[in-house]
Every structure is written in C-alpha cells, then in structure tokens.
Amino acid sequence: MDNFELSEQEIIRRESLKKLRELNIDPYPAAEYKINTTSREIKEKFNPEENNFQDVYLAGRMMNRRIMGKASFAELQDHEGRIQIYVNRDEICPGDDKTMYNEVFKKLLDRGDIIGVEGFVFITQMGEITVHVKNFTVLNKSLRPLPSVKEKDGKTYDAFTDPEQRYRQRYVDLIVNPQVKDVFVKRTQIINTMRQMFNEYGYIEVETPILQPIPGGAAARPFMTHHNTLNIPLYLRVANELYLKRLIVGGFEGVYEFAKDFRNEGMDRTHNPEFTVMEIYVAYKDYKWMMCFTEEICERVALALHGTTKVKLGEHVIDYKTPFPRVTMAEAIQKHTGYNILGKDEEQLREICKKLGIEIDPSMGKGKIIDEIFGEKCEHHYIQPTFITDYPVEMSPLTKRHRDNPELTERFELMVNGKELANAYSELNDPIDQRERFDEQLKLSEKGDDEAMFIDQDFLRALEYGMPPTSGMGMGIDRLTMFMTNSPSIQDVLFFPQMKPEKKKVELTEDEKIVLELLKTLSPVNLEQLKGKTGLSNKKWDKAIKGLTKQKLATVGKTAEGLFVEMV
RNA sequence: CGGCUUGUAGCUCAGUUGGCAGAGCAGCUGACUCUUAAUCAGCGGGUCCAGGGUUCGAAUCCCUGCAAGCCGACCA
Numbered sequence: 001m002d003n004f005e006l007s008e009q010e011i012i013r014r015e016s017l018k019k020l021r022e023l024n025i026d027p028y029p030a031a032e033y034k035i036n037t038t039s040r041e042i043k044e045k046f047n048p049e050e051n052n053f054q055d056v057y058l059a060g061r062m063m064n065r066r067i068m069g070k071a072s073f074a075e076l077q078d079h080e081g082r083i084q085i086y087v088n089r090d091e092i093c094p095g096d097d098k099t100m101y102n103e104v105f106k107k108l109l110d111r112g113d114i115i116g117v118e119g120f121v122f123i124t125q126m127g128e129i130t131v132h133v134k135n136f137t138v139l140n141k142s143l144r145p146l147p148s149v150k151e152k153d154g155k156t157y158d159a160f161t162d163p164e165q166r167y168r169q170r171y172v173d174l175i176v177n178p179q180v181k182d183v184f185v186k187r188t189q190i191i192n193t194m195r196q197m198f199n200e201y202g203y204i205e206v207e208t209p210i211l212q213p214i215p216g217g218a219a220a221r222p223f224m225t226h227h228n229t230l231n232i233p234l235y236l237r238v239a240n241e242l243y244l245k246r247l248i249v250g251g252f253e254g255v256y257e258f259a260k261d262f263r264n265e266g267m268d269r270t271h272n273p274e275f276t277v278m279e280i281y282v283a284y285k286d287y288k289w290m291m292c293f294t295e296e297i298c299e300r301v302a303l304a305l306h307g308t309t310k311v312k313l314g315e316h317v318i319d320y321k322t323p324f325p326r327v328t329m330a331e332a333i334q335k336h337t338g339y340n341i342l343g344k345d346e347e348q349l350r351e352i353c354k355k356l357g358i359e360i361d362p363s364m365g366k367g368k369i370i371d372e373i374f375g376e377k378c379e380h381h382y383i384q385p386t387f388i389t390d391y392p393v394e395m396s397p398l399t400k401r402h403r404d405n406p407e408l409t410e411r412f413e414l415m416v417n418g419k420e421l422a423n424a425y426s427e428l429n430d431p432i433d434q435r436e437r438f439d440e441q442l443k444l445s446e447k448g449d450d451e452a453m454f455i456d457q458d459f460l461r462a463l464e465y466g467m468p469p470t471s472g473m474g475m476g477i478d479r480l481t482m483f484m485t486n487s488p489s490i491q492d493v494l495f496f497p498q499m500k501p502e503k504k505k506v507e508l509t510e511d512e513k514i515v516l517e518l519l520k521t522l523s524p525v526n527l528e529q530l531k532g533k534t535g536l537s538n539k540k541w542d543k544a545i546k547g548l549t550k551q552k553l554a555t556v557g558k559t560a561e562g563l564f565v566e567m568v
Numbered sequence: 569c570g571g572c573u574u575g576u577a578g579c580u581c582a583g584u585u586g587g588c589a590g591a592g593c594a595g596c597u598g599a600c601u602c603u604u605a606a607u608c609a610g611c612g613g614g615u616c617c618a619g620g621g622u623u624c625g626a627a628u629c630c631c632u633g634c635a636a637g638c639c640g641a642c643c644a
Contacts, residue, residue: 007595008578008595008596126603145594147579148578148579150593157605162575219644220643263643265644268640270644
C-alpha cells in the first residue's frame with residue numbers, strides 16, 4: 001500500500017503497526033478477550049474498605065494518555081463510559097526488558113487503539129478511581145487519528161462539531177461525543193417501553209411486507225423498484241396500515257409493528273426519506289379508548305426515561321401527565337380563527353380562507369381546505385400534548401364516520417410542540433363505504449391531487465369478509481425520540497441520516513494506471529516506445545495519456561528525437 | 569426548488585487593503601514514577617472544497633459547480 005495520499009499522522013500509525021508486528025505483537029488478534037467487569041461497574045461498586053475489584057479484566061478504546069516518564073495514566077472507554085488506568089513501567093515489565101512499556105505502550109500505541117487490561121482497582125492521590133494495570137493486550141491498532149476532544153469541569157474544548165462529518169462518520173461522533181450515544185440508548189428505551197406495554201396488554205408484534213405491489217395506507221409519493229423474477233413493479237411501503245388490518249380480519253385482536261416506512265419526498269429538520277412508525281390495531285375498541293391508550297404510552301415512556309412526566313423540549317417543558325386535553329377540530333378552528341366550519345360547504349370554506357389570508361388551490365377538496373386552515377392557524381398553538389379530534393370525512397378515507405355527525409370521522413391526532421405525534425381512528429370496516437371513499441380519492445387524484453391514495457382491491461376483499469370494529473393508531477418514533485431527548489433535528493435521532501453521496505476523488509482508470517506503472521521505471525521515455533509497451537489501442541492510449549497529463553501526473557515534451565513522456 | 573451562511577493542518581478556528589499559509593489542541597523528538605484540558609523544551613505537518621476568470625501576484629475579488637447547515641416552499 002502506498003503512503004502516497006496519507007496524512008503524516010496516518011503514516012506514523014501505519015509504521016507503528018509494522019513495528020508491533022516486528023515485535024511479534026498481533027495488532028488484530030483473533031482470540032476472545034475475556035472481561036469480567038466494565039468501567040461503570042467499577043465506578044459504582046468499588047469500595048476500598050472491601051478491597052474488591054482486585055483482579056479485573058476490561059477492554060476498551062484508549063482515549064487519552066498522560067505519560068510521565070516511567071509511569072502513565074490513560075483513559076479506557078468502553079460501552080458504558082470511561083475509567084482511568086495507571087501503567088507503571090516496572091510493573092508492566094518486571095525484568096530487564098522494558099520494551100512493553102518504553103516501546104509498545106509509550107510509542108507504538110496511540111489514542112484510539114483498543115486494548116484489554118488486567119489489574120486491580122485503587123484510588124489515586126487526586127481521588128480518582130483507577131485501574132492499576134499489571135498487563136495489557138493490544139486488541140486493535142487504529143490507523144486514523146480521532147478528533148481530540150478535551151473536557152474540564154463539564155466544559156468541552158475543541159469538540160467534534162461539523163454536522164456533515166458527524167452524520168457521515170457517525171462512528172467517530174459516537175466515539176468522541178458521549179452525549180450522542182445517550183440519545184440512541186434512549187431511543188431504544190422508548191421502543192422497549194412501548195413493546196413491554198403492548199405485550200402486557202396481550203398484543204402481538206408482527207412483521208408485514210415492506211415491498212408492496214400497491215403502496216397503500218397513506219397519501220404519499222412512494223419509492224419504486226422492480227422485481228426481476230416476477231417482472232413486476234414494487235413499491236417500498238409508505239405505511240403498513242392495510243396489512244395490519246388484514247391481520248385483524250384474520251382474527252388477531254391486537255397487532256403492532258415497529259415499521260420502517262419510506263416516502264419519496266422532501267427532507268428537512270423533521271423528515272427523512274426512511275423513518276420509523278409504530279402502528280397498532282386493537283379489535284373491539286374505538287378511538288376514545290385509543291386516546292387513553294396513547295396517553296398511557298406517552299406517560300410511561302416519559303417516566304421510563306426521565307423518572308418524571310415533565311420533559312424539557314427547547315424553550316418548553318412538556319408535561320405528559322395523563323389525561324391530555326381533547327379538542328375537536330371545529331372547536332380548535334373556532335377558537336383560533338373565530339369561524340365555525342361546521343355545516344359549511346366548499347364555497348363558504350373558500351370564502352373563509354380568503355378572509356383569513358390562507359392560499360388554497362382549486363384542486364383542493366373540502367377536507368384539504370379545512371386541514372389547511374387548521375395547519376395555518378391552529379396547529380402551532382398546541383405545545384402541550386393535546387388530542388385534536390373529529391376530522392372531516394374527506395381527508396380521512398380509512399376512518400369510520402363519526403357516530404353523531406356523518407360529515408366527520410372518528411379520528412384524532414396527538415399534537416405535541418405544535419407537531420403531529422400520533423394519528424388514530426376508529427377504523428372504517430364498512431366495505432361498501434370504504435370502496436366509495438377510495439373512489440372519492442380517485443376523483444381527487446383525477447382533479448390533480450397527486451398524493452391521493454391508491455385503491456387496494458385485495459384490502460377491500462378482506463373487509464368484505466368482515467373486520468371487527470377496531471381502533472388503530474400510528475406514532476412517529478423518530479419524532480417521539482426527538483421530543484423525549486430534546487433533539488431539534490431528526491438527524492440527531494437517526495444513526496445514519498440520509499445524505500448526498502460524498503464526491504469521490506478523481507481516480508485513475510485502469511488504462512491510466514498501466515501507463516503510470518510503466519512510467520515509474522522508464523520516465524522519461526519516447527512516446528511511441530511507451531505506447532508500444534502498454535499494448536493499448538490508439539484510442540485507449542490517447543485517452544489514458546490525456547487523462548494523466550490533465551491530472552498533471554505526466555507531461556509530454558518535444559525534442560529533436562521526437563516526443564517524450566515524463567512523469568511529474 | 570428559492571434565500572442566507574459555511575467549506576483553510578487529524579479536530580476547533582484565525583487569516584487585515586489582493587503581497588512568503590497561522591494559532592490552540594492532536595502528532596513527532598527529548599525530560600518527568602499519582603497525572604487528569606498533565607507540565608516543560610524543541611520539531612514537523614497544507615489539493616486553502618473543485619474548476620474557470622481578473623491580476624505582475626488570489627485562501628482573499630468575479631463566475632460556475634459540489635457538499636453541508638439554517639430559513640422558506642413542497643411534503644405529514
């Protein structure tokens with residue numbers, strides 16, 4: 001491997017790697033390294049009076065070294081935190097050979113290397129719990145320097161902050177920014193808390209297709225792909241709703257899925273093309289029951305993470321104490337605009353929009369207009385958890401009509417911090433009504449609404465066999481994690497947020513490499529002679545040499561004896 | 569898709585009117601047996617995002633492109 005484009009520090013690390021091998025130390029050993037404790041366990045349980053932890057094995061990444069001649073301190077970072085280690089030359093190397101300390105530990109190891117240590121725990125004069133190392137084992141030689149983040153009294157210096165690098169190289173972010181790991185641990189706690197609750201209720205976790213022939217269950221542009229053997233188009237799911245309902249038809253009475261969904265739409269602080277939604281369907285329940293269930297989820301998650309229902313989010317403190325207020329959409333609009341939308345027809349609603357200064361386009365139906373009014377004038381007011389209920393029928397094609405008012409549906413959205421967190425219905429189970437609603441969607445799409453829903457005939461067939469009255473709910477897990485961890489961007493709660501590919505460096509083509517290899521030994525050389533040696537066709541030769549000269553790796557010069565090629 | 573901002577050493581950032589490319593940390597060499605942003609002495613390290621242009625001279629000014637962040641549009 002050429003050291004051609006490596007930085008100085010990378011070259012030094014590669015040389016250290018070589019020297020380790022020369023000392024018969026395998027920098028990438030295969031054997032298991034048995035540990036018997038962790039950094040956190042030692043810090044929590046070490047007691048000098050008990051004299052415990054006197055023979056510990058632990059492993060981790062060496063993050064910082066303070067070498068003071070014949071003794072050194074370093075920090076070992078494992079998955080639970082960091083602990084200081086103390087390395088003394090004459091204890092690591094009891095005999096005359098001090099190589100393991102002077103050479104290996106002091107010179108050949110670097111910040112970022114992974115080592116295992118054996119020793120005993122003690123407390124330094126400065127009062128820090130420390131592992132006194134008797135033996136160490138190289139477990140991995142790191143070839144790239146880590147960003148050097150330092151910290152004192154809770155203040156961080158020279159933090160690794162460039163968002164592009166943090167997201168592209170999340171592994172580095174996770175190594176040097178401990179608070180990043182916390183967010184993801186909490187994300188898992190959220191999911192575990194929910195899963196545990198659903199299982200307590202006796203509901204069953206299921207998996208449904210991600211590749212779907214018809215992308216149903218939500219109004220959104222799908223990603224399209226193609227199955228070669230079947231020779232059919234397939235879509236990445238935008239929702240899993242219709243499949244979960246088929247399972248309710250099949251006789252399951254409570255099913256849920258933590259689902260990755262995919263939507264081929266814009267990206268911003270709250271949207272990533274792939275994202276996670278939890279959807280749950282419970283037979284014989286209605287949306288009122290589901291509100292209680294939903295607020296229980298929120299309260300339990302908040303308590304599990306923070307030990308309190310009050311969670312800081314930006315400038316606000318959100319209180320997830322149940323019960324949450326319930327406000328109908330009409331009440332919300334009445335309150336924030338002064339207009340009563342109940343019983344109004346499309347023309348009257350357009351008139352209201354005009355007076356409110358809300359732009360709407362002609363393709364919008366009644367439902368979309370109402371949604372627009374709510375979105376513009378009401379949504380952002382609901383900071384504390386609030387259920388907005390009873391949406392107009394036009395914008396809820398999968399929802400049962402309201403028991404008291406056929407213009408409305410039995411639907412709620414849970415608003416937190418002015419954003420939708422969950423969406424739920426009393427599910428429509430009248431197959432004839434459902435077919436008509438799909439037909440309505442078709443008309444909308446013909447009118448120009450490019451996100452109206454597709455019609456799934458098999459789903460209608462399932463409904464015709466009969467689905468019990470059911471309530472279903474979907475909750476955005478990424479958004480919930482943002483709320484619960486006070487993260488302003490979805491990128492902070494996804495390990496690998498979507499990014500544009502990095503521009504790849506200009507690489508040499510195969511033909512250019514051939515020419516360059518020959519040039520290395522022959523340069524300068526007669527052009528015709530070099531061309532002959534490459535065995536390339538006229539066209540290929542021409543392209544290769546032009547490429548090399550353009551990249552300033554070679555030059556062509558003219559002398560009395562003809563054309564000569566020279567390496568730069 | 570539009571507006572604003574940013575891109576310089578491994579990391580965080582300076583860089584004046586266009587005039588030899590800078591600092592701290594990290595790294596290297598040396599000293600140091602309880603340090604902890606270790607300390608002390610010395611040293612090295614650059615495709616100034618890429619490509620054009622203006623100029624005697626460009627990190628700096630102009631144009632085009634790439635990538636990122638924020639705001640907006642679209643979108644749940």
